[in-house]
Amino acid sequence: MEALAALGLAGNVVQFIHFASGLLSTGSEVYKSASGASEKTFELEKIYERFRELSSSLSNHDTTDGRGPSRGLFATARMPQYLSIHIDALKGLGKESKDLCDQILETLRKVKVQGGRWRRFRSFMAALEAAWDSQKIADLESRLERFQKMISFHFFPIFSEQQSTVLKIVATLKDESSILRVDQHSKLDAISKTLQDLTSKMNGISEQLSTNPSNPVRSTPAEAFSLKAWDAFQQSPSSALTLEQLDMLSTELSKLDLTEKEIAVVAREQVFLRSLHFPSRPVRHDNLPPAHEKTFQWMLDPPEVSEGEHDHQYPQWLKSGNGIFWVSGKPGSGKSTLMKFLADHETTKSLLEKWAGGVKLVIAAHYFWSAGTPMQKSYEGLFQTLIYDVLRVCPMLIPQVCPARWAETNPVRNDDPTQWTTSELLTTLKTLSSHLSLNIRYCFFIDGIDEFDGDHLKLCDILEGLSQSPNIKLCIASRPWNVFVDAFGNHLLQKIYMEDLTRDDIRRYTRSRLTEHKRWNLPLFRADDKQSIIDDISDKAQGVFLWVFLVTKSLRDGLTNGDSIHDLRKRLDSLPVDLERFFKHILEAVDPIYHEKTSAFLSIAVNARQPLHFLFYSMHECEHEDEDYAVKMPVSQLYQDQFNAMQDECRRRVNARCGGLLSIKVGHVEFLHRTVRDFLLTREMSSYISAKTRPGFSANISTLKASLAVLKCSPETISRISVAPGLLEEAMYYANEVLEDSEDVGFELLERLEHLYLPPEWGIPDLRFREALLRAGVEKYIERKLEETLEYFDNLSELPLDIVVKQPKWTARHVRTIRHLLEHGQNPNASKPQSFPQDTSWSSFIQRSCKNEHNDKFQIAIEMGLFSSFLDHGAQKSAAYRSFVHALFFYPLKTPTMCLEVLDQLIVSPKDGMRYGIMLTANSTDRMSYRILLKAIGTELQGLEDRSRSLQKLKFMATIVERVVRTGASLGFYMEYLVPDITRAFPGALGQRISELLMTKADGHEPGSRKRKANDDVAESETKRSGRDLPLNTIAGSTAEDAINLDDEDAVLLNTTAGSTPKNAINLDDKDAVGISVAEAAMALGDLLKRDAHSTPEDAINLEDADASAVAAVMPLGYLLKRDGHRRSTRW
Structure with missing residues (x-):
């Protein structure tokens, strides 16, 4: 039992002691008169119910672990050993209090007359005296007094230590709140004040217990639990808590419980926000230079006299406008500096507050950067930044706009949060924009949308969609490309061109x-x-x-x-007046002696996927003297004075050799401006730089060598604590590129890099290197290692397949990595220890490929054959039925033929050798899952009714439905209920063909009799199987009282036998019921327990659809249907 649990138990004990002692002290008069019988009965019954509540709280209090959002948070701190005796004593006191409470309850039961009516007593004491003698009552009073002394002796040391822990946690949360810039300071200040007041009051009670300074209550922790101290404490006349002190203690402990729950919420909010935060999020904003003094003031204070095309109404748009304001201009015209100026300016905020009209205002900003990290030029980076900026100011919105992710957020878990999908992010943004009840208005500043690395037209559509909300307006900046002119250039007074206004x-x-x-x-x-x-x-x-x-x-x-x-x-x-000619003029002015090194620096900078740390360039200098420097270089500590000297030296060299086109900012080497990189990427300049580099130079190889060298000298490598942020991932990126050009060099450098994570004296690999291989999809190295040993990826923190599948973007390398893992024995149906069985690598793949329409993973999985790869290696088909069909219905598809091939692979048994087999599998889970798919087809079809679909798309969806229905028919499923949905969804002949298929006679039987024949056929085949093979075994001797009434089609799935009575009943014994798996129940309970209007047995389980679905997700079927000789029925 940890300290927090002990305090919770102490609170329950205090409540019991206070209530019982108060009753004994006051007598609790309840008798009034003959006419007041109802009043006296009410009072005595309230006392009885209160004791029942106290007994329940004493028995149900969790004293064993730290589960729960608040308890787990405070259990992270290690308590001193000396507290264990106090905690054990409180556990014993809790048990004694529970026993005594139950004795009082039993006594009160005895004073009730037959029939449950209360006998009349003048007081609670009178009721006790009717059942107990004077000695027993005296013993009760003595025990309660002893309890009061024990609680005061053992409680305060635990409370003191726990308060110290809680205050440290609050201080940590304050620091984290400042780092994350979350608006939690007022809440944390209020919590701190509550804790300080609480501590003051507890100290006051402690001091009141004795005026003697040597009183054990006030002794040091080392003395607090000694037997001598306890004996002295019991002799102290003022050591027992008074009723008033007990009352105060109970009240303050309730406040402590509420306060700790508030702290847990704050911690949970911070964990949630960290899932949105990414390291490069503030970098572009912070690196932009501030606007020069008195520049850009015209934007917030335009001239009163109109100047034609120079006119704009930006201030008016802030105060009362809506939609999008577009800032455009030539490269280098200062758009980004202006956007930073506007987003941060107080005048912007004051004008927007007039638009907000008294409701909460949130200003958020994102700065795209083509030379930055992938997150700085992607949808994910944009959406996460905007949502983060909103929720850090309004953390109270998190449960409303992200209920599912909030429910999964745990402030105690140390593992990385699940990455956000584009679909999830966009849904969250739409929730923020559409929920008028949130009573918040947002202004988003988005700079450099031309630097977005994706479909600019689609991005414009998303931004315009957001701007349709009356709660959202956007100020965006870009170069005047046609796609942006078409999207935003039609609002004459809501756009500016920088070059027209900056003279x-x-x-x-x-x-x-x-x-x-x-x-x-x-x-x-x-x-x-x-x-x-x-x-x-x-x-x-x-x-x-x-x-x-x-x-x-x-x-x-x-x-x-x-x-x-x-x-x-x-x-x-x-x-030169032209920028590009100016850049070349600068490079030509560099001293020729530096040209080779200049070209190397520029090549590395242009090739880098994000600005590299200056240490890369410092280490690269060694390559001019020895190409094998990184391999030969020993592992050594880099001290701060060395680091500073290297940075100063690198700054001088970069400036001298690149003429100011590169510079060091916050430790990273960056281009002077985006236009410099654009210029160097032109064909002319690529040839110019290439002509000046040494023969055989490779920017990728040089960068990978520098990565190895930097890791060898970083303190993190030596201390084995952690790797410099992002350094290992960067090395993997360049390793992939090197392996494409020179496998031998790439393998050698990776072997050397891995050696850093496998010290010879330890012999235990640091698995972060191997996890980084999977995240980057270094498939050539991975394949070689798996061929050497199949156990190479054992003991990782996650399943190897999961690590690859969970990457935000899937490249061809990731696809090949997945194939290598499957071919070398990774089980797609495996799940991590201590996780749910259904949380497999295959289900993770389905989640990311079939349930996110705003990324291209589904199309990649189809075109690259990933579905087939998983299925060929044993992936459970039933886990993918519904999600895959949903994706076929609603995602834009480029390769319908390939999609249908995967569908056939999912729904046809490979053993059949037939296009439509008789059975998918003998496995009941597959059968139930397929039936769920058929039910879901109706829902999917209903979703089509209000959608505009092309005839080609409708034909494709009709083909899907027909194939699913044909396979369902081969399984004997009743599907005529789908006819109305199919008729509404598909016009004319499309729907008619499928409807006829559903209504067509089969094997010479009418549709109505087809069910019964299917029942008999399946029952006959299933009864031939052993009882062990059946998930639900029928008992020959079952009676109607034990029946679960299902309609015919449900009975088919649950293997009804011909001998069951009544006709539609399925009878289970305890063993059969318990044997039903949780997974099977979760997939199909709502459908299996379909209500039958003709059910009559008294103990039948009849569920409405809503009830069935409510229990389906959370309760094992075996638990629900369990029967024994003492329980005749379960009814909803």
Whole structure:
């Protein structure tokens, strides 16, 4: 029993002692008069019921573990050993209190007359005196007094320690709240105050127990549990708690319980928000330079006089507009800096609050970045950022907008949260936008949508869809590409072009940049000459701030070199006006001695999927002297002074060799601007750089070597605590690329990298390396390792297949990795220990491929043959029936023929050799699951009624239904109930053909008799099987009283025998009922227990559809249907 559970038990004991002692003390007068019989009965009965409640709380209190959202959270702290004696004593006291409470209850029962009526007594004591002698009552009073002393002696040390733990947890939550920028400070401050007040009151009670400073209640922890201290405490005249103190203690413990639940909610909110957070989320915003002083003010305070196309109504849009405001402009015109300025400005917030009209306002912002991480240029990154920004300000919304994920969020579990799917994220955003009852308004700032790495037209549709909500408005920025002009360019007063409005800002910025240099202010330079240069720069810039930055940088260099005003003019005139020509001019000015290293730096930067840490470039320098440096380099500690010196040296080298086109920001080497990377990727510049690199140079190999070197010198590798964030994953990305070009080099470097995670003196592999292989899909290395040993991926934190399947995006490498795992013995039906049996790798695959229409995983799985790969290696077909058919109905399909081939593989037994077999399988779970699929077909068809579908799509869906129905008919299932749904869903001949199939005679029987024949056929075949093979065995001697009444079709599934009576009954003994698996029940209970209007036996289980479905998900069928000699029936 941990400390928190002990305090909970103490609270229950205190309530019992307080209630019982109070009754003995006051007598609890209940008798009034002959006419007051109802009142006295009511009072005595209330006392009886209160004792029943106390007895229940004392017996049901969890004293064994730390389960539950709050208890588990506080169980994470290790308690001192000395508390165990106090805790054990409280456990004993709890048992004694329960026994005494039950004795009092039994006594009260005896004072009731026959028939359950209460006898009349003047008081509770009078009732006791009628049943107990004076000695027994005295013993009761003595025991209660002893309980009071024990609770005061053992409670306070536990409380003190637990309060210390709770306060530490609150402090940690405050720190985490600041890191996550969650709006929880007021709540946590209130919790802290409550805890402090509680501690103060408890200390007050402790001090009241004795005025003697040596009182054991106030002794040190080491002395608190000694026998000597307990003896001294019992002799203390004031050691027992008074009724008032008991009352206060009970009240304060109730507050403590509520407070700890509030703390658990805060912790749970933080865990939830961490699932949305990703490391690169704030990076782009933080790295953007702030707007120069007094620039962009025109956006929030436009001129009153209209200037034609220069006019805009941004402030008015903030105050009362809706929809989308579009900021557009040339590359380098300052769009991102403007968006940061607007999103962070107080005026923006004050104007939006007028639009919000008194309701809660939330401002969120996302900055796409094509040179950043995958999350910085994807749907997931956009959606997670917006949802995170909303919910960190309004964490109370989490249970409303994400109920399913909230239910799964556990503040105690240390494992990584399940990754969000695009569908789940979009659904959450739509919930936020559509629920007017939430009473919140949102303004989203989204920068650089042209840097989104996906379908821009689809992105525009999503953004326009969000803007339709009266609660949401969006300010977005992009280059003026046609797709964005078409989507957002029609609202003349809700768009701006940066270059039309920034001339004054550029002039102001130019003057400031030059004035900052002290030589610009020398009296040698005439004012009109200086103004002429400023005006010329403003004219040539054409709204491009980046060009101005580069020009003023060159002029400042000239000032440093002592250039005259004439020299500065010549320098300005020599600089290209076009950005790309300017970039090339910069590179050509680099000292030729650096050209080879310059080209290597630029090649690595362009090839990097995200900005690399400066250590990569520092380590790469060694490659110019020794190509095998990374392999030969020993593992060594990198100290802080070395780190600082390397960063300073790298900054100088990057600047000198790349002319300022690359720079170090927050420890990472980045391009000056996105346009630099775009320029270097052109064919001309690719050839230019390639011509200057050394023969045989490979950016991927150089980066992988640098990864190995960096890991060898990182403190995290030495300490074995953790790997530098993202470093191992980055290495895997480049390893994949190297293996494509040079397998020998790739294998050698990966072997060396794995060796870091397998120290010779330990001999135990650090499995993070192997998990990283799976996440990145390093399939060539994985295949080689599996061929060496099939146990290579044993003992991972997750199933190997699960790790691959759960990746946000599936590449061809991931697909090949899955195949390698299956071919080398990974079981698709396996589940992790201590998880539900149905949580298999196969079910995880189905979840991610068939239940997320907003990603392309379903199409990938079809085209790459993943469904077939899983099924060929034994994946349980029944787990995929409904999800796969749903995906066929509602997802856009590019390869219908391949989809139908997978459908046939799912619903036809490979043993049959027939297109439509007689049976899918002898397994009852498969049969029940298939019947659920047939039921679900009706639901899917109903979903088509209000949808606009092309004839081609309808024909395809009709083909699906026909194949499913044919197989159902071969199984003997009754399906005529589908006819109305099919008729409504499919027009004309499409629906008629399937309906005729459903109504057609089979084997010379009418449709109505087909069921009965199927029943008899199945029953005859199933009774030939042994009892062990049947999930539900019929007992020959069953009677109607034990029957479960089902209609004919249900009876077929549950293997009714001809000998059962009554006709439609299925009779189970205890063994049969218990043998039914939870999985079978969860899939089919709602359908199996279909109500039969003609059921008559008294003990039948008759369920309405709603009732059946309610229990189907949570209760094992074997539990529900269990019979024994003492229980005749169960009825809903």
